Amino acid sequence: DTEVTQTPKHLVMGMTNKKSLKCEQHMGHRAMYWYKQKAKKPPELMFVYSYEKLSINESVPSRFSPECPNSSLLNLHLHALQPEDSALYLCASSQESRAAYEQYFGPGTRLTVT
């Protein structure tokens, strides 16, 4: 099973709200990723977790806070977002965080910030 699940599917939040996105995989993968994707653009890497430790932060604003509670779960905590943060947020996982291992993507969470 090569499935990555994400909840919620859609999220609308105000600029003062706090919300969280959740991602889960049961493939035994040890690397997990958060991407942000704007319409008609490729995904942009935000964070990489390797063996439950944050290994890459692509200079993401602190209003985005990732968390990896265990090897199967990845959260993205959102606080004080801006309208320009509205996008599709994709989670992915791979066996390890190396180029030789393909990434499997979840269906995404469509986030709208009002």
Place this chain on the structure above:
Amino acid sequence: AQSVTQPDIHITVSEGASLELRCNYSYGATPYLFWYVQSPGQGLQLLLKYFSGDTLVQGIKGFEAEFKRSQSSFNLRKPSVHWSDAAEYFCAVGGSSNTGKLIFGQGTTLQVKP
């Protein structure tokens, strides 16, 4: 610098016709190459990958791609397109071997005419 170029932003083909989507990469070492497909509002699905060995790789849904080192290309082909193939296609190269970071092309939108 590592980069991926997809020269065609938008391609329209008739159902049943053959398809070729172009991808050129710039990478100093042996590249790890991927093609992903994204239907509207969905996550990315891996079509195929090239790591080494046979330069013609077969993927899912009847797609294949050919790696040509001399041309720094990894073009995606399908002999007969179905209406359900209409989607966004992304070529990607695995970046630094120890980070798992993917470098994506800008994508090609495929439209299929009945």
